[in-house]
Amino acid sequence: MVLWFRGPAKAKSLPLPLAGEGRGEGPERNEREAGDGKTMQPGSVYAIKEGKDRTEQHTLSILVDNEPGILARVIGLFSGRGYNIESLTVSETEHEKHRSRITVVTNGSPAVIEQIKAQLERMVLVHRVTDLTVTGRSIERELALIKVRGSGDARVEALRLADAFRARVIDATTESFVFELTGRTDKIDQFLLLMQPLGLVEVSRTGVAAIARGPEAM
Amino acid sequence: MTRQMTGAEMVVQALIDQGVEHIFGYPGGAVLPIYDEIFQQEKVQHILVRHEQGAGHAAEGYARSTGKVGVALVTSGPGATNMVTPLTDALMDSIPMVCITGQVATHLIGSDAFQECDTVGITRPSTKHNWLVKDVNDLGRILHEAFYVARSGRPGPVVVDIPKDVQFATGTYHGPQNVEHKTYHPQVRGDIGRIRAAVELMARAKKPVFYTGGGVVNSGPEATRLLRELVAATGFPVTSTLMGLGAYPASGENWLGMLGMHGTYEANNAMHDCDVMIAIGARFDDRITGRLDAFSPGSKKIHIDIDPSSINKNVRVDIGILGDVAHVLEDMLAIWKESGHKADEKALAGWWGEIDRWRARRSLAYRQSGETIMPQYAIQRLYEKTRDRKTFITTEVGQHQMWAAQFYGFEEPNRWMTSGGLGTMGYGLPAAIGAQTAHRDALVIDIAGDASILMNMQEMSTAVQHELPVKVFILNNQYMGMVRQWQQLLHGNRLSHSYTEALPDFVKLAEAYGGIGIRAEKASELDDAIDAMIAAKGPVLFDCRVANLANCFPMIPSGKAHNEMLLPEDATDAAIAEAIDAEGRALV
Numbered sequence: 001m002v003l004w005f006r007g008p009a010k011a012k013s014l015p016l017p018l019a020g021e022g023r024g025e026g027p028e029r030n031e032r033e034a035g036d037g038k039t040m041q042p043g044s045v046y047a048i049k050e051g052k053d054r055t056e057q058h059t060l061s062i063l064v065d066n067e068p069g070i071l072a073r074v075i076g077l078f079s080g081r082g083y084n085i086e087s088l089t090v091s092e093t094e095h096e097k098h099r100s101r102i103t104v105v106t107n108g109s110p111a112v113i114e115q116i117k118a119q120l121e122r123m124v125l126v127h128r129v130t131d132l133t134v135t136g137r138s139i140e141r142e143l144a145l146i147k148v149r150g151s152g153d154a155r156v157e158a159l160r161l162a163d164a165f166r167a168r169v170i171d172a173t174t175e176s177f178v179f180e181l182t183g184r185t186d187k188i189d190q191f192l193l194l195m196q197p198l199g200l201v202e203v204s205r206t207g208v209a210a211i212a213r214g215p216e217a218m
Numbered sequence: 219m220t221r222q223m224t225g226a227e228m229v230v231q232a233l234i235d236q237g238v239e240h241i242f243g244y245p246g247g248a249v250l251p252i253y254d255e256i257f258q259q260e261k262v263q264h265i266l267v268r269h270e271q272g273a274g275h276a277a278e279g280y281a282r283s284t285g286k287v288g289v290a291l292v293t294s295g296p297g298a299t300n301m302v303t304p305l306t307d308a309l310m311d312s313i314p315m316v317c318i319t320g321q322v323a324t325h326l327i328g329s330d331a332f333q334e335c336d337t338v339g340i341t342r343p344s345t346k347h348n349w350l351v352k353d354v355n356d357l358g359r360i361l362h363e364a365f366y367v368a369r370s371g372r373p374g375p376v377v378v379d380i381p382k383d384v385q386f387a388t389g390t391y392h393g394p395q396n397v398e399h400k401t402y403h404p405q406v407r408g409d410i411g412r413i414r415a416a417v418e419l420m421a422r423a424k425k426p427v428f429y430t431g432g433g434v435v436n437s438g439p440e441a442t443r444l445l446r447e448l449v450a451a452t453g454f455p456v457t458s459t460l461m462g463l464g465a466y467p468a469s470g471e472n473w474l475g476m477l478g479m480h481g482t483y484e485a486n487n488a489m490h491d492c493d494v495m496i497a498i499g500a501r502f503d504d505r506i507t508g509r510l511d512a513f514s515p516g517s518k519k520i521h522i523d524i525d526p527s528s529i530n531k532n533v534r535v536d537i538g539i540l541g542d543v544a545h546v547l548e549d550m551l552a553i554w555k556e557s558g559h560k561a562d563e564k565a566l567a568g569w570w571g572e573i574d575r576w577r578a579r580r581s582l583a584y585r586q587s588g589e590t591i592m593p594q595y596a597i598q599r600l601y602e603k604t605r606d607r608k609t610f611i612t613t614e615v616g617q618h619q620m621w622a623a624q625f626y627g628f629e630e631p632n633r634w635m636t637s638g639g640l641g642t643m644g645y646g647l648p649a650a651i652g653a654q655t656a657h658r659d660a661l662v663i664d665i666a667g668d669a670s671i672l673m674n675m676q677e678m679s680t681a682v683q684h685e686l687p688v689k690v691f692i693l694n695n696q697y698m699g700m701v702r703q704w705q706q707l708l709h710g711n712r713l714s715h716s717y718t719e720a721l722p723d724f725v726k727l728a729e730a731y732g733g734i735g736i737r738a739e740k741a742s743e744l745d746d747a748i749d750a751m752i753a754a755k756g757p758v759l760f761d762c763r764v765a766n767l768a769n770c771f772p773m774i775p776s777g778k779a780h781n782e783m784l785l786p787e788d789a790t791d792a793a794i795a796e797a798i799d800a801e802g803r804a805l806v
Contacts, residue, residue, distance in 0.1 A: 118527035124347040
């Protein structure tokens with residue numbers, strides 16, 4: 001089964017550019033190892049052979065100073081060192097303090113994940129890096145806008161499934177709907193899978209936003 | 219201290235406030251206002267290079283020979299892109315450097331203006347950090363932050379890109395006093411619990427080894443002193459990476475020589491067979507480890523490093539200690555002493571016995587007979603003639619670099635400057651110019667190869683102009699020796715483009731630049747020629763004609779482990795042709 005809408009292509013539709021971005025910066029090479037489940041061990045030409053270590057998916061929350069170029073810096077780290085980006089979400093979260101929060105979903109062997117965190121932590125503009133997967137108590141949500149075109153039974157079925165998934169209709173014509181759906185990544189994937197035979201036209205997804213449970217900040 | 223001044227004035231004022239005495243640079247349209255300010259003052263001396271890459275490497279040589287931050291100043295566009303190699307070089311070797319680049323005026327950025335390039339974009343992966351200054355009121359703060367970032371934690375290069383209109387604009391200058399960085403505060407003190415655990419492990423060790431790197435040198439003279447004290451207190455053997463040479467003296471009792479691909483047999487075997495390895499300011503580079511899954515299989519590993527991403531990057535360690543080498547060694551030594559630890563004398567005696575058997579293989583042996591100068595012999599003679607002086611050695615990259623590391627004995631840190639991580643041919647001459655600028659009275663020698671030296675030969679002109687009497691000692695074998703060695707090892711002895719058919723006459727070339735040319739072709743005339751070189755008042759190109767086909771041994775062939783070294787006596791043509799198997803061929 002090919003989930004054509006998954007994978008690193010998402011990183012190309014960055015949700016919100018930070019101040020000062022947009023001088024031709026962007027992810028170019030982070031597709032390198034993504035998608036086929038294999039990861040490359042970085043660091044040494046004599047590296048341990050591929051595929052020896054199991055691959056884990058981790059969600060990292062990165063608190064940064066919202067300086068020009070910070071997004072390019074973080075993305076450049078991932079592409080330059082051959083790490084994967086499954087999903088990337090970024091926006092200013094504390095306006096007065098001039099801080100942004102970047103949420104990255106990445107995958108790699110446990111050693112690679114450790115290395116990614118260490119590499120991020122030593123960047124000059126990074127305040128803090130939290131691995132929400134390790135803390136174990138976090139909530140992840142994604143928002144998707146989904147356009148479905150169809151008529152007759154397919155149209156009725158699409159609407160019925162949307163209802164079951166608690167997707168809202170935010171635009172409609174006599175031959176199409178745009179649904180707004182919020183939820184975990186796998187829920188959105190599942191919904192898109194169901195919409196495919198019913199006339200799925202296009203999708204826009206925000207990428208994962210995540211936060212730890214409980215009263216404490218990261 | 220806040221004052222009103224122009225951006226260009228701020229640049230010079232910030233340099234003065236940071237205690238900068240020398241900068242290396244090349245003018246151009248986008249930095250003319252800064253050059254105008256430099257012209258009108260005398261506190262900061264500017265060394266005019268002949269190519270921006272030279273300015274970068276000179277700043278590196280200056281930084282490494284003094285422990286201070288090196289400063290380079292170049293223009294926009296090609297000035298900035300020519301700096302990319304030295305910046306990357308400094309990043310790989312952790313050299314503190316501030317590079318100031320001019321940029322086209324703010325309103326022109328993005329318009330493909332003349333000599334415009336996206337400097338911060340291009341240099342982002344080549345620097346520790348970089349800034350594009352868009353408001354003159356930020357300039358003072360950013361410049362002082364830049365110096366702070368360059369020298370703090372794991373040192374590295376930074377770029378401050380200043381548009382021309384910002385250089386002309388007037389604003390408020392902020393002095394260095396109130397610069398506290400918001401986010402960047404590297405940890406210098408190590409975790410005491412871990413240091414204690416490390417000391418326990420060391421006390422129980424039967425076959426310990428210190429593996430030290432450039433981090434010891436970067437940490438400063440105190441780190442070197444403490445390392446020597448710790449080695450003396452424990453009696454453990456010590457080896458070093460290429461970058462760390464000089465932290466422990468080559469004449470020291472516990473010295474094993476350099477380790478790694480062209481390290482000594484005893485150093486590499488000690489690394490392979492040890493039971494406790496204490497890595498200090500070294501990063502387990504692939505030139506050091508050889509084949510990773512066979513790297514020191516039976517040892518517990520302790521790793522002291524200031525960069526969290528260096529710990530557990532290539533090799534998993536048992537005790538990682540994040541902190542500055544000097545701070546951690548101070549605590550380590552204190553704990554070792556106060557808890558009354560003694561090394562296991564009996565075990566250690568056995569261990570030294572094993573090491574002596576490896577030493578007896580004489581892995582650096584070579585044969586000097588007749589009048590053909592062996593390159594190793596040339597370095598040895600150079601060493602004997604210069605060891606009693608205040609001598610700084612730089613190198614280019616290749617066989618000569620490895621021979622210099624093997625045969626020149628370094629007694630002090632900051633005396634040895636070489637491009638270790640990036641392996642930049644053309645590094646040595648400008649780096650020597652940088653070192654000589656800082657140490658006018660010292661003997662500064664670039665040990666070079668005939669191919670490498672031509673990559674930045676134009677800097678001879680810089681040396682002549684600024685009366686910097688650097689000596690370039692060229693081991694001339696007419697080949698790119700290391701390339702040829704690898705072609706012999708990997709590619710069936712097909713020497714594709716590694717022979718230089720048309721080398722210049724280095725003696726005439728030196729004279730053309732206004733320097734002094736010396737040539738030695740026979741072993742019997744070598745000593746006198748070296749004496750003449752040392753006595754020369756100006757810059758010298760020394761054309762030392764050496765055995766053309768000598769190769770650099772011992773060697774760990776790619777894809778092999780530390781205990782599978784190829785020794786010079788075994789390196790027959792057949793052994794060389796078969797040294798690397800199919801899997802190793804893909805590696806570099």
